[in-house]
Amino acid sequence: MPRTHYPGFDVMSQKDAWDPHTQSVVTKRLQVSPRYEFLTEHEARLIRAIAGHLLYEDRDEVLSFVVAHFDRQLHADRGEAERELNVPPQADLVGWGLAAFDALAKSLHGRPFLECGTQEQIDLIAGLQRGEWHTEGLAEHGALPQKALFKKLLGLAVEAHASHPAVWSEMGYAGPAYPRGYYRIERGLTDLWEPRRAQNGAGVK
Amino acid sequence: MRDNGKLTGRGYPAAPVGHHCDHYAGHRFPHLRNRKYGRDEVDVCIVGAGAAGGVLAYILSRAGLSVVVIEAGPFWDPATDFASDELEMTKLGWQDTRLVSGSDPLTMGKNNSGRGVGGGTTHFTGVFLRFHESDFMTYTVDGVGVDWPLRYEDLAPYYDWVERDIRVSGPRHFPWGPFRGPYPFPERDPLSANANAFRRGCEALGIRSTVTPLAIVNAPFDGRPPCINRGFCNQGCMPNSKFSTLIHHIPKAIAAGAEVLSDCMVTQIEVNGQGRVTGVVFRHDGQEHRQKARYVILSNFVVETPRLLLQSASSLFPDGLANSSGMVGKCIMPHSSHDMYALFDEEIRLYKGTPVLATTQDFYETDRQRGFARGYTLHAHGARPVEFAKGLAGAGVWGSELRAALRDYNFYARVTLVGEVLPNEANCVTLSDERDEHGMQRAVVSFSYGPNDNALIQHAVAKGNEILAAAGGKPRYVVPDTAHLMGGCRMGKDPETSVVDADSRCHDVPNLYICSAAVFPTSGGANPTNTVMAIAARTADRLLERLGRLEGMVTEAMAR
Numbered sequence A: 001m002p003r004t005h006y007p008g009f010d011v012m013s014q015k016d017a018w019d020p021h022t023q024s025v026v027t028k029r030l031q032v033s034p035r036y037e038f039l040t041e042h043e044a045r046l047i048r049a050i051a052g053h054l055l056y057e058d059r060d061e062v063l064s065f066v067v068a069h070f071d072r073q074l075h076a077d078r079g080e081a082e083r084e085l086n087v088p089p090q091a092d093l094v095g096w097g098l099a100a101f102d103a104l105a106k107s108l109h110g111r112p113f114l115e116c117g118t119q120e121q122i123d124l125i126a127g128l129q130r131g132e133w134h135t136e137g138l139a140e141h142g143a144l145p146q147k148a149l150f151k152k153l154l155g156l157a158v159e160a161h162a163s164h165p166a167v168w169s170e171m172g173y174a175g176p177a178y179p180r181g182y183y184r185i186e187r188g189l190t191d192l193w194e195p196r197r198a199q200n201g202a203g204v205k
Numbered sequence B: 001m002r003d004n005g006k007l008t009g010r011g012y013p014a015a016p017v018g019h020h021c022d023h024y025a026g027h028r029f030p031h032l033r034n035r036k037y038g039r040d041e042v043d044v045c046i047v048g049a050g051a052a053g054g055v056l057a058y059i060l061s062r063a064g065l066s067v068v069v070i071e072a073g074p075f076w077d078p079a080t081d082f083a084s085d086e087l088e089m090t091k092l093g094w095q096d097t098r099l100v101s102g103s104d105p106l107t108m109g110k111n112n113s114g115r116g117v118g119g120g121t122t123h124f125t126g127v128f129l130r131f132h133e134s135d136f137m138t139y140t141v142d143g144v145g146v147d148w149p150l151r152y153e154d155l156a157p158y159y160d161w162v163e164r165d166i167r168v169s170g171p172r173h174f175p176w177g178p179f180r181g182p183y184p185f186p187e188r189d190p191l192s193a194n195a196n197a198f199r200r201g202c203e204a205l206g207i208r209s210t211v212t213p214l215a216i217v218n219a220p221f222d223g224r225p226p227c228i229n230r231g232f233c234n235q236g237c238m239p240n241s242k243f244s245t246l247i248h249h250i251p252k253a254i255a256a257g258a259e260v261l262s263d264c265m266v267t268q269i270e271v272n273g274q275g276r277v278t279g280v281v282f283r284h285d286g287q288e289h290r291q292k293a294r295y296v297i298l299s300n301f302v303v304e305t306p307r308l309l310l311q312s313a314s315s316l317f318p319d320g321l322a323n324s325s326g327m328v329g330k331c332i333m334p335h336s337s338h339d340m341y342a343l344f345d346e347e348i349r350l351y352k353g354t355p356v357l358a359t360t361q362d363f364y365e366t367d368r369q370r371g372f373a374r375g376y377t378l379h380a381h382g383a384r385p386v387e388f389a390k391g392l393a394g395a396g397v398w399g400s401e402l403r404a405a406l407r408d409y410n411f412y413a414r415v416t417l418v419g420e421v422l423p424n425e426a427n428c429v430t431l432s433d434e435r436d437e438h439g440m441q442r443a444v445v446s447f448s449y450g451p452n453d454n455a456l457i458q459h460a461v462a463k464g465n466e467i468l469a470a471a472g473g474k475p476r477y478v479v480p481d482t483a484h485l486m487g488g489c490r491m492g493k494d495p496e497t498s499v500v501d502a503d504s505r506c507h508d509v510p511n512l513y514i515c516s517a518a519v520f521p522t523s524g525g526a527n528p529t530n531t532v533m534a535i536a537a538r539t540a541d542r543l544l545e546r547l548g549r550l551e552g553m554v555t556e557a558m559a560r
């Protein structure tokens, strides 16, 4: 499938029009520290691979930001807004869950998750979404809350991914708009700095 | 599980945001050493500076009462704390963990509860509707839910006052309910492509639609510029075009003499041997403080008010304060708020313009032929990238399908439901054994839809999709969601079945008031904040009357 309807659009080319606070918030996403406060190197590699599948994403710089977002959320835990009864706090859930990815992969395919093939990895994730794995024997904590783990991983991955300017550019999202605002908001109209659909009609299915 | 429910002990609470925490006219301090009313017994202590708390503080301090407002979250500065960014601004929601259960466990946080001065109004969408007459008497009219101890006419003058006070913009003629306009400010113009698609779809189907009444100014007012259509209402309005109590009522309350404490979490309500409230205990920066008051008003919303009352149990009030009815924490209601997405051949660009600009209430009142009681509102509703992607992910979409949807983001239009949910005692706030960093027991929030709620949702989703299809879209995704919590300390005439009376005063404790969305006996099918604020204005008026201060500002303004 074509990657974008807006080839060549880079939302960061507009950043001088944004207020300083927003500029600094967004620009930081492009310079991610390779050091982690919470995650081990192995956990970070697991998240990178899992997020790659969840998001159908292969760009290094985007995935680095996604992993950094996990690290930050789990380290400076401001609370997770809501957690289902009987599901452990997110830092524990993710730590336990990542260990379970390897344990599951070994029991299913005889090798750790990162050494499994692409389809094996994807199927393992899809099984979690459906809650179909038998995990009782895999860890000391009993059965893994698979669906809760899937939801947590997908939620954290998606909110980071959809906050990365490279993804905004692809979506054709024209970005933050203060103090400039949007003026030509009516049907069919665009402000000058907004991306237009490519003329050769990389149209919608 | 060990401490704080942690298995591994990794992860720890982040340091609070550094802000001033004590504010009164001419002063603000990053500490509590120079308090204005620190040693005094004030007339009124208001817990929570949200929609209701802001209005109460404004009216009561203008009437000359000594008022202290205590707010758990920061006193935001829109210019430096807000950003045009979804991820960054999740901090406007109540992030502390709530435990959730039931067959439809709620999404909390920014989905329904604000934190910081302004409360939910800093990140609300600004849709500003009144409830209809039937909303106040669902039992009498439809045999479901309960009747309110108030009728529409009791609130009408307060709706008038609130709408005028904040200059709500809206159509010259509003087609539904008892109030048909005009609004203080003219309706919004131009409309976004998403609102346009919604109105075209409605038109084709013979459904009436209107430009939405909004608590957003479209002309300069009170030093605030008109809206620039940046679309970040849920992330905090940076130009201050959207109303919030942070920028409107709280600064005016401070100018009129109120003291506002922020980053101060109330953890206990204190009671004397006569069963009267004497004040509150709160924590700031790990230290415990007290505020004495003749009257305490809890405006801290649907989850935290019951939590605080249940937590304040004592020998006089063994089941929790103000809970002789057993109704504290019971009958919480969200609105069902499903999102319908349809794919168009043309660009819609959901990020542009104020998110909600068009609305229909053609399905608001009960129509027995539909097979359920009560009804709903539908809005054309914009969405930024994170909300869009997280919504689809919440509906189970991931991998290449999610990626394809992101690619086509600009071609999606969206309709959002605000559906009435009937009260049910099984939907409630209780306390868990797990404790937070203040040592308070965490809330457990339990919620399941009932059969009437589900039938309503089904009808509304089909209608939303019909509208989108009639405008030329292909319905693609339905994202189940909820919004706007209400209830948990409902008002009523009977002390055995309700927590407060029509004046928001606790049946059990004469100088304790509860005034927020928590007092709603039923949810209505429209966005609630106009009603929250009208109740707050009426509560202030009634309290002033009780205190013999009839020169109350609301009364005065209404006479004009």
Ligand SMILES: Cc1cc2nc3c(=O)[nH]c(=O)nc-3n(C[C@H](O)[C@H](O)[C@H](O)COP(=O)(O)OP(=O)(O)OC[C@H]3O[C@@H](n4cnc5c(N)ncnc54)[C@H](O)[C@@H]3O)c2cc1C
Residues within 6 Å of the ligand: B047, B048, B049, B050, B051, B052, B053, B070, B071, B072, B073, B110, B111, B112, B113, B114, B115, B116, B117, B118, B119, B120, B121, B123, B124, B125, B126, B127, B128, B129, B234, B264, B265, B266, B267, B299, B300, B301, B302, B304, B305, B308, B483, B484, B515, B516, B517, B518, B527, B528, B529, B530, B532
């Ligand atoms: C994303 C979103 C969009 C919305 N859009 C709309 C809309 O378009 N139209 C509409 O009508 N409504 C909307 N709402 C709903 C609206 O925000 C609420 O109805 C309204 O804010 C409720 O007002 P309140 O006074 O009851 O509580 P809140 O405004 O939530 O205020 C409660 C305050 O109490 C504080 N608090 C809680 N516990 C304590 C404690 N122990 N000590 C001290 N302080 C405490 C909180 O920090 C908070 O500031 C929206 C809500 C959300 C989340």
Ligand code: SF4
Residues within 6 Å of the ligand: B216, B226, B227, B228, B229, B230, B231, B232, B233, B234, B236, B237, B238, B239, B240, B241, B242, B353, B354, B355
């Ligand atoms: S759309 Fe208007 S009201 Fe909403 S945040 Fe932007 S400027 Fe403020």
